[in-house]
Amino acid sequence: MKHLFSITLLSLAGVLTACSTTPTSTTLLDQTRSDYQTARHNPAVTSYASVEIDQAAVLLDKANLAASKRESPEDVDKLAYLAKQKVATANEVAKQKSAEAVVKTADQQRNQIRLNERTNEANLANANALQANAAAQIAQDQTQIAQAETAKLQAQLNDLAAKKTAAGFVITIGDVLFNIDRAELKAEGTMTIQKVGQILLDHPDQNVYVAGFTDSTGSAAHNLELSNRRANSVAAVLSDMGVTRNRVTVHGYGEDQPVADNSTAQNRQLNRRVEITLSSAGGNTVH
Structure with a gap:
């Protein structure tokens, strides 16, 4: 001593x-x-x-x-x-x-x-x-x-403009943080995901649900595949930071579940997104 x-x-x-x-x-x-x-x-x-x-x-x-x-x-x-x-x-x-x-x-x-x-x-x-x-x-x-x-x-959630819902806190990653029709995150998109990763590292009782969405432009099969790849790009950044994959659930919805109709360019941009939902108290993600 x-x-x-x-x-x-x-x-x-x-x-x-x-x-x-x-x-x-x-x-x-x-x-x-x-x-x-x-x-x-x-x-x-x-x-x-x-x-x-x-x-x-x-x-x-x-x-x-x-x-x-x-x-x-x-x-x-x-x-x-x-x-x-x-x-x-x-x-x-x-x-x-x-x-x-x-x-x-x-x-x-x-x-x-x-x-x-x-x-x-x-x-x-x-x-x-x-x-x-x-x-x-x-x-x-x-x-x-x-x-x-x-x-x-x-x-940390306020910094990411997270919205509290019945499923938990939802952080939306817009289409502007990806390259057009690609799944690779831009630099600012990666920085945003890293902030989410830091929350998960600071709070090991939290899980996360990553959901990808597209607009209705293009074929349904292409949109589903793109939404899955974008969601997995987010999960890959979290994994690189040390967040174990058993805490991350990934799902692509394609053009399903739009937040606005696809009649205008502005609405279509809103539909092209990745939503990251942090688990509610108790550690179980609701989705």
């Missing part, structure tokens, strides 16, 4: 002196370093959560290394966030085990406390209160983490 502590301090020093240019620094990384130092000097943490705080040290080393290499603030923050959460876990483990230690001590002293029944009852009540407080604190932290994840997901 002392060895890991030394490594962390050396790593932090290396971040500050290793290069002549200023390393990447973020508010989250600075706060994580402060939280780590506070936790490391907490006797309860060193006694009851040494494994967790050592794990936090390893993660913080990675964040410091990324900062020293002047990686992007986003990449640094991803690593700092993991380290910060591990520090929080260490603090909560220490709180809970401290409470359990109080209960154990109370039990060991039970024979002496029995000499005074009221004192015995008061100590038991205090121990139970400590346990309840520790459990309440853990529940509160878990709620805060869940709220933060929900807020992050909502922000």
Whole structure:
């Protein structure tokens, strides 16, 4: 444990002196370093959560290394966030085990406390209160983490102009993001799909349903084949990002299910689309 502590301090020093240019620094990384130092000097943490705080040290080393290499603030923050959460876990483990230690001590002293029944009852009540407080604190932290994840997901969906439906959140990829009558995504189309992929990587409980659609121009067989290829192009980008295929369902509908009649060029463009539906709560995509 002392060895890991030394490594962390050396790593932090290396971040500050290793290069002549200023390393990447973020508010989250600075706060994580402060939280780590506070936790490391907490006797309860060193006694009851040494494994967790050592794990936090390893993660913080990675964040410091990324900062020293002047990686992007986003990449640094991803690593700092993991380290910060591990520090929080260490603090909560220490709180809970401290409470359990109080209960154990109370039990060991039970024979002496029995000499005074009221004192015995008061100590038991205090121990139970400590346990309840520790459990309440853990529940509160878990709620805060869940709220933060929900807020992050909502922000990502807003950026993609996602629409909430009974099936889930729907993101529409228009025909302008593909080459004419082709399934290859343009550069801006790929960037949009990568944003969807990042949501799926950030939220592993989410699944996705990719549906391709065309207008009624051309033969039905050609339209069906084109819609399938376009949907699979989207799925391929997600797969390249590391989204496992068991989380992605792909289907081409061809000219079926238009959102407008095909009487005008504008309406036909609306019908040429790929719809990406993120799963509703529970992880099952409705379609």
